Amino acid sequence: MISLRKLLVKAANGKILVREISMEIDGHRVIGVYGPNGSGKTSFLKAIAWKSEGRNVSGECWIDGKPLFLPTVKAATKARKVLYLGSDFQTPFQVSVREVLEMGKAANPESLESLIGISEKFDLTPLLNRKFDELSDGEKQRVMIARGVIQSPKWLILDETFSKIDLDRAFIIANLLKDKVRMGMGLMVASHDLNLLSELSDELWLMKDGKIEADGPVDSVLTSENLALLYPNRMVHVVRSPDTGKKKVIY
Amino acid sequence: MNRKNTLLFVVIAILAELFLRLDIRNATLILTELRLPRLVLAFSIGSALAMSGAVMQTVLNNPLAEPYTLGIASGAALGAAIFNSMGFHLGVFGLNAGAVIGSIAVLLLISRVILKNELRFDSVILLGVMLSMFCSSLLAIWMAIADPIGVQTITFWLLGDLTRVGLKTGIALFVVSSIVFLYFMRISKKLDGFLFGESMVEGFGVSLRQTQTIVVVLISVLVGFCVSAAGMIGFVGLMVPHLIRKRMGTSIHGKILPYVFVWGGISLVMSDAIAHTVSYPLELPVGAVTALIGAPVFIYLFIYRKFGRGAES
Amino acid sequence: MANARLARLKWFPLSVCLFLSMPALAADRIVALNPMISEWAAEILGKEVALKKIVGSSEFSNYPEYLKTVPTVGPYPNIQVEKVLSLNPDLVIGSVEYNRPDQIEKLRKLKLNVIMLPKEELPQMKGWILKLGDLLGEKRKAEMVSEEWNRKMAVLRSARKSKSVFFQVQFQPLITVGSESFLHTVFQRIGYRNIFAHLTHAYPKVSKEAVLERNPDEVFVFEMETDSGDRHKTIATWKKSRVRFLNGDDFARCSPRLLSAVERMMEK
Numbered sequence: 071m072i073s074l075r076k077l078l079v080k081a082a083n084g085k086i087l088v089r090e091i092s093m094e095i096d097g098h099r100v101i102g103v104y105g106p107n108g109s110g111k112t113s114f115l116k117a118i119a120w121k122s123e124g125r126n127v128s129g130e131c132w133i134d135g136k137p138l139f140l141p142t143v144k145a146a147t148k149a150r151k152v153l154y155l156g157s158d159f160q161t162p163f164q165v166s167v168r169e170v171l172e173m174g175k176a177a178n179p180e181s182l183e184s185l186i187g188i189s190e191k192f193d194l195t196p197l198l199n200r201k202f203d204e205l206s207d208g209e210k211q212r213v214m215i216a217r218g219v220i221q222s223p224k225w226l227i228l229d230e231t232f233s234k235i236d237l238d239r240a241f242i243i244a245n246l247l248k249d250k251v252r253m254g255m256g257l258m259v260a261s262h263d264l265n266l267l268s269e270l271s272d273e274l275w276l277m278k279d280g281k282i283e284a285d286g287p288v289d290s291v292l293t294s295e296n297l298a299l300l301y302p303n304r305m306v307h308v309v310r311s312p313d314t315g316k317k318k319v320i321y
Numbered sequence: 322m323n324r325k326n327t328l329l330f331v332v333i334a335i336l337a338e339l340f341l342r343l344d345i346r347n348a349t350l351i352l353t354e355l356r357l358p359r360l361v362l363a364f365s366i367g368s369a370l371a372m373s374g375a376v377m378q379t380v381l382n383n384p385l386a387e388p389y390t391l392g393i394a395s396g397a398a399l400g401a402a403i404f405n406s407m408g409f410h411l412g413v414f415g416l417n418a419g420a421v422i423g424s425i426a427v428l429l430l431i432s433r434v435i436l437k438n439e440l441r442f443d444s445v446i447l448l449g450v451m452l453s454m455f456c457s458s459l460l461a462i463w464m465a466i467a468d469p470i471g472v473q474t475i476t477f478w479l480l481g482d483l484t485r486v487g488l489k490t491g492i493a494l495f496v497v498s499s500i501v502f503l504y505f506m507r508i509s510k511k512l513d514g515f516l517f518g519e520s521m522v523e524g525f526g527v528s529l530r531q532t533q534t535i536v537v538v539l540i541s542v543l544v545g546f547c548v549s550a551a552g553m554i555g556f557v558g559l560m561v562p563h564l565i566r567k568r569m570g571t572s573i574h575g576k577i578l579p580y581v582f583v584w585g586g587i588s589l590v591m592s593d594a595i596a597h598t599v600s601y602p603l604e605l606p607v608g609a610v611t612a613l614i615g616a617p618v619f620i621y622l623f624i625y626r627k628f629g630r631g632a633e634s
Numbered sequence: 635m636a637n638a639r640l641a642r643l644k645w646f647p648l649s650v651c652l653f654l655s656m657p658a659l660a661a662d663r664i665v666a667l668n669p670m671i672s673e674w675a676a677e678i679l680g681k682e683v684a685l686k687k688i689v690g691s692s693e694f695s696n697y698p699e700y701l702k703t704v705p706t707v708g709p710y711p712n713i714q715v716e717k718v719l720s721l722n723p724d725l726v727i728g729s730v731e732y733n734r735p736d737q738i739e740k741l742r743k744l745k746l747n748v749i750m751l752p753k754e755e756l757p758q759m760k761g762w763i764l765k766l767g768d769l770l771g772e773k774r775k776a777e778m779v780s781e782e783w784n785r786k787m788a789v790l791r792s793a794r795k796s797k798s799v800f801f802q803v804q805f806q807p808l809i810t811v812g813s814e815s816f817l818h819t820v821f822q823r824i825g826y827r828n829i830f831a832h833l834t835h836a837y838p839k840v841s842k843e844a845v846l847e848r849n850p851d852e853v854f855v856f857e858m859e860t861d862s863g864d865r866h867k868t869i870a871t872w873k874k875s876r877v878r879f880l881n882g883d884d885f886a887r888c889s890p891r892l893l894s895a896v897e898r899m900m901e902k
Contacts, residue, residue, distance in 0.1 A: 120523075144528070145526050145528035145529075145531075146526040149523070149524060149525060149526030159517060159521075160518060161382075161516050161517050161572075162383070162384045163378075163572035164571055165516055165572050169513075169573050173510075173513055173525060177524070177526040178526065344716075344717075344719075346722050347719050351716050351720060354719075356716070484715060484737075487743075597716075601714070602706055602717035603708050
C-alpha cells in the first residue's frame with residue numbers, strides 16, 4: 071500500500087505541478103491515470119517513485135508502512151519496491167535485448183520471473199540477440215515493460231509506456247500485467263489512450279491542474295460529465311464496447 | 322575480441338616496445354633501465370585512461386566523456402605547470418602533487434556544481450568543456466610569460482612523455498589502477514544501470530549520486546596520477562572503450578571492462594613504440610601519436626558504423 | 635719509516651690530482667648534449683680529434699660543418715636518453731641552461747659520467763671555456779681558444795657604436811632578446827642598446843606596437859632557413875628603422891662563430 075501525505079511538487083520556477091495530494095493507494099488492482107497535457111500526471115507518478123529531477127518535492131510517501139525514500143534506504147531495496155518507467159528509452163551504447171532483460175534480474179535477484187518465460191510471453195524471443203538501439207520505439211517499450219516484469223517490483227508505474235505499442239500487443243501485454251497484479255503487484259498506468267485504460271484498469275483517476283478531479287472504478291469515473299470537467303469545450307461521448315463490455319470514448 | 326588475440330597483441334606490443342630499434346651496444350642496460358620502465362608506465366597509463374573513459378562514458382551517459390572532456394586532465398596539467406614553475410617538486414614516486422591537486426580541484430568544483438544544482442548529464446559535459454577551456458587558457462597565459470626553455474619542456478610533457486618517471490612509478494600506477502579496476506568490476510552491475518540514462522538509474526536499484534560521486538572521485542585521482550606521470554595523453558580513453566564496445570557488441574561492464582583495461586594498455590604501448598622509434602633518435606610526443614591514430618579510427622567508426630543505421634520499424 | 639711515510643705523502647697530492655682529473659684524461663667517447671657544447675668542444679679539440687672523440691651530439695649541431703656527421707641524440711632540450719646510452723660514452727657534457735634536469739638525473743642514474751656546465755660567463759667566457767677544456771683534457775688549447783675570444787671581443791669593443799636596436803628572433807609571433815640572453819650582453823658590449831633590455835626573460839614575446847613605440851635605429855633579424863618568407867613583411871613593418879638580416883644559425887648560441895659573425899656584420 072502507498073500512503074501519500076500532502077505530496078506537493080513544484081517546478082524549479084516555482085510553478086505548482088502537484089497540489090498536496092493525500093491518499094492511500096491499495097495494490098492488487100490496476101490504476102489508470104488520465105489527464106490532459108500538463109495536468110501533473112508525470113510529476114505525480116515520478117514523485118511517488120521519488121524521482122525529483124530538479125523539481126521540488128515535499129510531503130511524505132510511504133510504501134508498505136515505511137518511508138521508503140530516506141537517504142538511508144538502499145537503492146537496491148527501493149528497486150524492489152517501486153519501478154517507474156517512462157516512454158522514451160535511449161542509450162548511446164550497445165546493449166543486446168537479452169542483456170537489458172538480465173539487468174532486470176540483476177536489479178532484483180529475488181524475482182521469481184525467468185528471462186526465458188517472460189520473453190516468450192512478451193513475444194521477445196526473436197529479438198533477444200538484437201541491439202537495443204536498433205529496435206523500433208514500440209519494441210523498445212515492450213522490452214522495457216518485460217524488463218520491469220522480470221524485476222518484479224512491489225509497484226510498477228508505467229507512464230505512457232504503451233504509447234508506441236501496437237493494438238494487438240498492447241492487449242496481450244495488458245493481460246499479462248493483469249495476471250501479475252492478481253499475484254500481488256501494484257500497477258499504475260498513465261496513458262492518453264482512454265480506450266486502452268478502460269480495458270486494463272480497475273480504477274481510473276482523472277487529473278487536472280495537479281489535482282485528482284475524480285477517482286474510483288472505471289465504470290463510474292469514465293463518464294461524459296467527468297470528461298467535460300477536463301475538456302469543457304469539447305463534447306465527448308462514452309459508449310460500451312460490444313465485445314468486452316468496457317466503456318469506450320468516441321468524439 | 323577474444324582472449325587469444327588479446328594475448329597475442331599483448332605479446333606483440335611488448336616485443337615492439339622492447340626490441341624495436343634496440344641498439345646492441347648497452348642493450349641490457351637500455352632494456353632494464355629505459356625500455357622496461359616505459360613499457361610498464363605505458364601499459365598502466367593506457368589501461369587506466371581507457372578504463373576511466375569507459376566508466377565515465379556510462380556514468381555520465383555521454384559517449385564523448387573521458388577524463389579530458391571533463392576538464393580533469395587540464396586541471397591536472399595546470400596544477401603541474403604552476404607547481405613546476407614555482408619550483409616545487411613535491412610528490413611521491415616522482416609524481417607531481419600539483420597535478421593531483423589540480424585534477425581534484427576541478428573535480429570538487431564540478432561535483433559541487435552538480436550536486437547543488439542537480440545538473441543533467443549534458444550540462445555536466447558542457448561544464449567540463451568550459452572548465453577545460455578555462456584551464457587551458459590559464460596554461461596558455463602561463464606559457465606566454467614563462468621562460469621559453471621551461472615552456473618547451475612543459476609543452477613536450479603536455480603532449481605526453483613516458484620517459485619522465487621510473488619503474489617504481491609505473492608499478493605504483495599499475496597497482497593503483499588495478500585496484501580501481503577490481504572495484505569497478507565489483508560494482509559493474511551498478512554501472513550497467515547507467516546505460517539507459519539518468520532517469521533510469523534508480524529504477525535499476527542503483528543510487529545515482531553516490532555511485533556517480535565515488536566513480537568520479539576515483540577517476541580524478543587516477544587521472545591526476547597519470548597526467549603528472551606522463552602528461553596529457555588523450556584519445557585512449559575515448560577510442561578504446563568505443564572500439565571494444567563495437568567489436569564485442571555489448572556495453573555490459575562485466576564483459577567489456579577487462580578487455581578495455583588490457584587493450585588500453587596495448588594501444589598506449591604500441592603508440593609509444595611508434596613514438597620513440599619512427600624517427601629515432603628524435604622522440605615524438607606519444608599523445609600526438611595516439612590522437613593521430615585515434616581520431617581517424619574514431620571518425621570512421623562514427624560515420625560508417627553508427628550514424629548510417631537508424632531504428633528499424 | 636718516517637721517511638717512507640713522507641715519501642708516500644709526497645706522492646699523495648699528485649695522486650689526488652690524478653684522481654680528480656681522471657674523467658678528463660679518460661674521456662675519449664664524449665656526448666655533447668647541446669650545440670653550444672659541441673661547437674666549443676670542436677673548436678678546442680680541432681677537427682680530427684673532435685671527430686674521433688665526440689661520438690654523439692644534439693640535433694642542430696652544424697658548426698663546424700663536419701659536426702653534422704656526428705650521430706645525433708635528438709634535439710635539446712628533449713634528448714633521447716636511450717640513444718645517449720647506446721653510444722656508450724665515458725663523458726656526457728650538458729649545460730644547466732639548456733638541458734632538462736630530469737633527463738640529466740636519468741643519465742646519472744644509468745651510471746653515466748655526466749658533467750654539467752654552468753651558464754656562459756660573458757663577456758670573458760674564460761672560466762667556462764677552461765672548464766670545458768679541462769673536461770676534454772686540453773687545457774692548453776682551451777686557454778688559446780679563450781684568448782682568441784677575448785681578442786675578438788676587444789676588437790669589437792673598440793668599434794663601439796651607439797645605436798638603439800631591436801632584435802627580431804621570430805616574426806610570427808614576435809620574439810625578441812631580453813637581458814638574460816647572451817646576445818643582449820654581447821651587443822651591449824659593442825654599444826648597441828637593446829630596446830627591450832628591461833625584459834628579464836631570455837627570449838620574451840613582445841607586441842609590434844611596443845617596437846614601433848620605441849622606434850629603434852636598427853632592427854637585427856635573425857633569420858632561420860625556415861622563415862625567410864617573412865622578409866617582406868618584416869621590412870614593411872619596420873620601415874622606419876634600418877633592417878639587417880643576419881644568419882640566425884650564427885647567432886643562435888654563444889659559440890666561437892658568434893664573434894666572427896658579429897665582426898662580419900660590423901664591417902658591412
